[in-house]
Amino acid sequence: MTKAELDRISFLPDHLIDRILSDLPTMEVVRTSILSSKWKNKWTAQPNLVFDKQCVSAAASQDSKLLRIIDHVLLVHDGSINKFEISSSINDLNSVTSVDIDRWILHLIKKSIKVLVLDVWIGEYYKIPWCLFSCQSLLHLKLSFCRVKPPTKFEGFKKLKSLELKHVTVTQNAFDKLINGSPLLERLLLEHFDGFTEIHIDAPNLKFIEFTGKFEDISFDNTPQLAAAYFNLSFYQNRLNGRSNNLLNLFDHLPRLKSTLICTHFLKYLASGVVPLELPTPCMNLRTLYLEIDFNDLKQISVVLCLLKSSPNIRKLALSVPLKKKNALLTNASYCWENLFSLPAMPLIVRQKIIVKPDVNVNSILMTKLISLRKASVHAEVVNYGGSDSQFFSS
Amino acid sequence: MAEEVSSQMNSLSISETNPSSSATISLVSGDDIVFKVEPTIAKEMETVQSFIDETDGKITTIPLPNISSHDLPYVIEYCEKSIAGKITKEFEAEFVKKLNNEEVKELFLAANYLNIKKLLDFLSQVIADRIANKSxxxxxxxxxxxxxxxxxxxxxxxxxxxxxxxxxxxxxxxxx
Structure with a gap:
């Protein structure tokens, strides 16, 4: 910086400085106390305390002082705390025990915490303390490596908008109360969970839902707003005593669905029981459809056909073949694709893109068949797709 | 400074005869350069819009004494992209590449003065990124x-x- 530049430095008013500080990780913010005596305690009024992975490993490398640092920051901090996050890598939290996290949570509840992110591995799943379940200021809750076992009188989080659970154990009863007792919930993400097998969703404001893991049954009861649903079922065993019309039940309750991902195990789930030729009520809002199909399973194909026939407004369609089926031979079932897309009276009009995501070893005849999907519509474009799934949904 | 503003205000009254809602808005920078923008751009600038609203749309020339003719085109460019829904990561990266530290701060002050929330959020993050990990x-x-x-x-x-x-x-x- 030249002398001239130094002279015309514009001084930013305090409220703008605070705004900048709120975008910095806590480690950076705390370091500003060294700038001058005026800055020494400025950080203590910052409402967001974020100990991200970089920060935690930096603190942990300093002779296991992490515990002391977080205690110190919470003690010196002045004012309300909007957000508290700890994200650690494995082994960084050696010196931290569940008693310490319990103490921090108790403190945060008194500060009316709104956003809580706990992504910590302390050598075992951390048991969420009961006091957190009475914290009604929570808007966003993200828990990883935790056991969620609320007291029996727990009725849900009345203000909660977003819930993310990854690698958590939750009892069936607790899960039901979490979902059905949080009426403002808009976003739900579940990844690798255990302790419950039935997912029953009664959430009038839910807009986004994503599952990755194993469950036996799923039902939507009161979800008029749900626009995006991604089902990444990792395993499904057809149970004879299960629901007999999964497909009908599911789509009947998702009138606003715009975007969905259905993996092959979830297709299997939808295929168990009655599969009609068309849904009684078409999915008028469905625009983006990502399907992972086992082309050797006729029942799955029939579900896909039913969905396509019932979705007149598809703009983006992606088809993917699961990796495990790399040696799959093309069966007669695969040919129904050609029929579907080449018939003059074809019900499906793809307006923007059909995306074919090739697997390394996918059967070349199958690829040829898929590429011939170009016939689907003059506007449709078939592309070989190498990007990630998330890119597909955002593009 | 106050006198300069009021003299500009006096000259504004002449343009009051054109209250049409589709008329372009003239933004006058601190160094007296006039920038004509669509009313939709003005809507992005809360300070400007509330000024227009207060006068029932009669005044379409707005003095912005705190903003220089060097900074204003950047602000307008960002608002245009914002309206078109074309604020992408690529655009933002290109946008800040052109700006030195001092200019970023000046634009940040301008965004604050005009009360453009998206630009404020964006520049706040830019400044945070520029001082992160610095000595x-x-x-x-x-x-x-x-x-x-x-x-x-x-x-x-x-x-x-x-x-x-x-x-x-x-x-x-x-x-x-």
């Missing part, structure tokens, strides 16, 4: 802060805050 000396210069600690006091603080210095630039490598 104490660099940040002092960035904000124009005078160090009033004695060397002993500073050394003691540095020791207490040692954990916050992981990955931070050393003091002598921060010219630019």
């Amino acid at each position: 104490v000396e660099y940040v002092r210069r960035y904000f124009g802060i005078e160090n009033d600690f004695t060397p002993e006091e500073e050394a003691k603080l540095r020791e207490e805050l040692a954990w916050t210095f992981t990955g931070v630039d050393p003091d002598d490598e921060d010219e630019n």
Whole structure:
């Protein structure tokens, strides 16, 4: 910086400085106390305390002082705390025990915490303390490596908008109360969970839902707003005593669905029981459809056909073949694709893109068949797709 | 400064005869350069819009004494992209590439004055990124802060805050 530049430095008013500080990780913010005596305690009024992975490993490398640092920051901090996050890598939290996290949570509840992110591995799943379940200021809750076992009188989080659970154990009863007792919930993400097998969703404001893991049954009861649903079922065993019309039940309750991902195990789930030729009520809002199909399973194909026939407004369609089926031979079932897309009276009009995501070893005849999907519509474009799934949904 | 503003206000009254809602809005920079923009752009600038609303749309020339003719085109460009829904990561990266530290701060002040929330959020993050992991000396210069600690006091603080210095630039490598 030249002398001239130094002279015309514009001084930013305090409220703008605070705004900048709120975008910095806590480690950076705390370091500003060294700038001058005026800055020494400025950080203590910052409402967001974020100990991200970089920060935690930096603190942990300093002779296991992490515990002391977080205690110190919470003690010196002045004012309300909007957000508290700890994200650690494995082994960084050696010196931290569940008693310490319990103490921090108790403190945060008194500060009316709104956003809580706990992504910590302390050598075992951390048991969420009961006091957190009475914290009604929570808007966003993200828990990883935790056991969620609320007291029996727990009725849900009345203000909660977003819930993310990854690698958590939750009892069936607790899960039901979490979902059905949080009426403002808009976003739900579940990844690798255990302790419950039935997912029953009664959430009038839910807009986004994503599952990755194993469950036996799923039902939507009161979800008029749900626009995006991604089902990444990792395993499904057809149970004879299960629901007999999964497909009908599911789509009947998702009138606003715009975007969905259905993996092959979830297709299997939808295929168990009655599969009609068309849904009684078409999915008028469905625009983006990502399907992972086992082309050797006729029942799955029939579900896909039913969905396509019932979705007149598809703009983006992606088809993917699961990796495990790399040696799959093309069966007669695969040919129904050609029929579907080449018939003059074809019900499906793809307006923007059909995306074919090739697997390394996918059967070349199958690829040829898929590429011939170009016939689907003059506007449709078939592309070989190498990007990630998330890119597909955002593009 | 106050006199300059009021004299501009007087000359504004002449243009009051054109209250049509589709008329372009004239933004007058602090150094008296006029920028004509669509009313939709003005809507992005809350300060400008509330000025227009208060006068029932009769006044379409708005003096912006705190904003220079150097900064205003950047603000307008960002608002145009915002309306078109074309604020992408690529656009934002290109947008800040052109700006030095001082210009970013000036635009940040302009966004604050005009009350453009998206631009404020964006520039706040840009400044945060530009000072992250930078040495104490660099940040002092960035904000124009005078160090009033004695060397002993500073050394003691540095020791207490040692954990916050992981990955931070050393003091002598921060010219630019």
